[in-house]
Amino acid sequence: MYQHTRLSNNNFGILQKFKNFDYTLLFCILLLGFISLTTIYSTDGGEVLFHTKSHFTKLVVFTLMMLIISFINIKFWFSLGYLSYLAVIGLLVWTYLFGITSSGSQRWINLYFINLQPSELMKIFIILCLAKYFHRMKLENVNSIYTILTSLIIIMLPMGLVIVQPDLGTALLIAVSGIAVLWFAGINHKYFIYTMLGFVISLPFIIAFLKPYQKLRVLTFLNPDRDPLGAGYQIIQSKIAVGSGGIFGKGFLKGTQSYLEFLPEKHTDFIFTLFSEEFGFVGSTILLLIYAIIIYRIVAIGASCRSYFAKIFCYSFSAAIFVFITINMSMVLGLLPIVGSPLPIMSYGGSSMLATMIGFGIVMSARVHNQQLIA
């Protein structure tokens, strides 16, 4: 009965929306934002310089945007599923044609107020698109060749556009996002196993096709000491920074490795290294815990949603964000080769934050409208 009355009520009252809001998630995101701001402040050498100001502005703007997204009905986001995907594909094509080239790859488009990296957005919108695609599908149709092929094309298209930039790392992360959706949509687990096996077997051939700098990264990962001042420098210095942090860290603004510029790319990919050096094992574990809570909350929100679309989006998004986090951390801790993936929210970089915040916004919208059914 209760459900029925709620069902008929498609117009959620604003009060109801506030009531449904997940404040734990919001708190964790804000806390993370605060931590990231102080860490960026530390990379600026303890002064409010360009990066800090820019990061702060982005945090404020994108957090507000996230809140706005969360109060818009999930149905609206559902309806945007294909359109947004196509829009980002358009942006990728635009990037391919007119993008800005920096350090050898053409990844950005100039939007005057921001240099946008569409490949980052694709990490989220591919989930939205595929979630919509699988929303209405019957379980028995999921494993049909037609479905699998279509979804593979949906994944391969942006991947191809990103690989040509060239940016293999982001392309792989887009694939991860897409595959997460396929997994939750119920594609036969055999396919995953076969793909995995196939990947492992073809690994030597893939390596043969890698660009020299990519090969170097893999070799460096396997043995960072083979060229300690060249390719291995980043990973060695990162490990030194993390390791020298100890249990309680060197203290805020006292990370010598980053302060004395031994750490490369400290405000983007290696932000966790700096944080870990200054706040130690305890700080890093707390940061991981915050991420864990966020991921848990997203899963919980997914579980509470009535619509299949919201569920699949939340689960896939939580899985994707988990992979982004762990890949970045494993990379800076020397567990994986350097692939160039930012740490969500923590890393400096507008596109990544924009994408993540959009994702969070949709998840929150799912929470706020968790009783919403989508036809």
Added chain:
Amino acid sequence: MINSSSDNVKKLNSINRRMFITGSFKFFIMVGIVSRLFFLQVKENKKYLTLSDKNRIREWKLAPVRGEFQDYFGNVIAGNFEAYQLHVIPEQVEDFRYVIFRLKDLLELSDKEFKKILKKKREIKPWETLIVSDNLSWQKFSKINNHLYDLNGVKPVISISRNYPYSENFTHLIGYVSQANQKDIENLDSIKKNFVPGLKVGKVGLEKSFEEKLIGSNDIERYEVNAYGRRISQLEFQKGKKGETLRLTIDTEVQKLTSNLLKDKAGSICVMDIYTGAIIAMNSSPSFDPNLFVFGISNDDWQLIRNDPLKPLVNKTLQGNYSPGSTIKPIVALSALENGIINTNFTVKCTGKTEMYGQTYHCWKKKGHGFVSLRNAMKQSCDTYFYEISRKLGVDKLSETAKKFGLGEKVFGNLFEIEKKGLVPNTQWKKNALGQGWLLGETMITGIGQGYIQTTPIQLCLMTAQIANGGHKIYPQIVVGQQIENQSIEKFSPLYKNSKNIKIVQDAMFGSTNEVMGTSYKSRIDNPKYQFAGKTGTAQVKKITERERELDLKTFQIPYEQRDHALYVAFGPYKNPRYALSILIEHGGNGSTTAAPMAKELFKLIIDRHSIRESIDSKKYLEI
């Protein structure tokens, strides 16, 4: 509706099951990352902390302050002075070109020097110090200081550097310092440990021998640096220790006199205390100014020294192997007495020459000395007498005595790398070295200090000292309180079988200097306070041909290289001997006319200085 709802249920079951699997995966991966963090930050923390410190902390060593050399009276003979230097840190200079050209004008640098500085600038990092000039005169230094307003980034610096106030007086003894090279660093750990670019280390002489004591230790500055090596902040300053100051047994006044006496000659003088073995003076001529080497010698100066025919680079006192000539005769006489070959009454008739197996052996006096006893033979240095007694003695017994008195081995042990051993031949040696049997004639010429036998001036000095002190073993000493190694035999152990024999030789040497007909009679001092006894020597550098013998040329008529070496050994005062000396003048002609007169001047000064030396000693005892 039912269909669709049952499909929905199936879909929900599927997604929830998969979420559960994913969740478990996430959990394990999280645990993996936390354990990796634990491994790096807790377990391996020490290792990475060390690596991080190695990254950020860099040490800068400053050149240590070198220990000084003093003479016996505490005068500094190798000290430190404040060198005026000019440093520029290129990065701190706004307009480097302007400043460097301005400096070129002010310092009046030649184009060559200027190019050298520019080259140096290119080799260093912009924040490293460029030494524009390492030893400026005071005038130029003050000139620069007056123009500093115009020379942004130029730093006048006072740095400590080696200085030899007596310039060439002590060169052969003390040596000199110069920039350490790769070999120096490899050879000595203390240099390796204290090395900084521009470090000066001893290259020869005592500067080299006592490097470990002299070098001291660095001041150490610890800086925090960034990844590019730029200094960020100073963390620590650790004061180094100045090197040890070494006091020598040398008397600068005597040393200066030896320099004057040897002026424009090639030769050597050494003076020794016959009881303590203390070296009072030790000089080799010609010498050169060691200060030239401190900041790197210019090529012109170097060529001048290197090409000097008198060979200033050779330390003749230690490196010069010379035939001792007649200065060996006291040892020959002593050996003959000790071995009972002769007694004081033994006489030989000298006719000016003697024949042996068809070879003629000449006495220096053509007419001959007639019947000579030991005392007269020593006095007049009769060669025939010594041919005869050495023939009877045999070379093996002679070499035994000679070696006992310090010939044929290094006087200073391993102290000086360059010291030569000389050569005291015997039958065994010839067989081993030349593969030939010893000839009797060779014994005879060995008896007058010619042939194979070779000695260094310092060996002759030690030999004379040990005769003078009554035949007791002494060990030469050059640094106060520093024993030279390899002094195993007990000090003052007797070197004779019968002390009377030493007395006989001493008396014969007295006659040689203080009695009419004595070879150095003209150089005698009658005042008993200064009276000394000695033996002249004239060492041939080539065999004299019969024709030359007939010509009987005066010294100045013979080409320089063919002139005899003049030698003189002596001790004094005769009544109560205390000092012994040896003099060698290369190609100086006759020992009695060239070398012996120098001894006269030396003994006057040495004996006058003796009481001053004693007062220093007693003062020292009082302090203790």
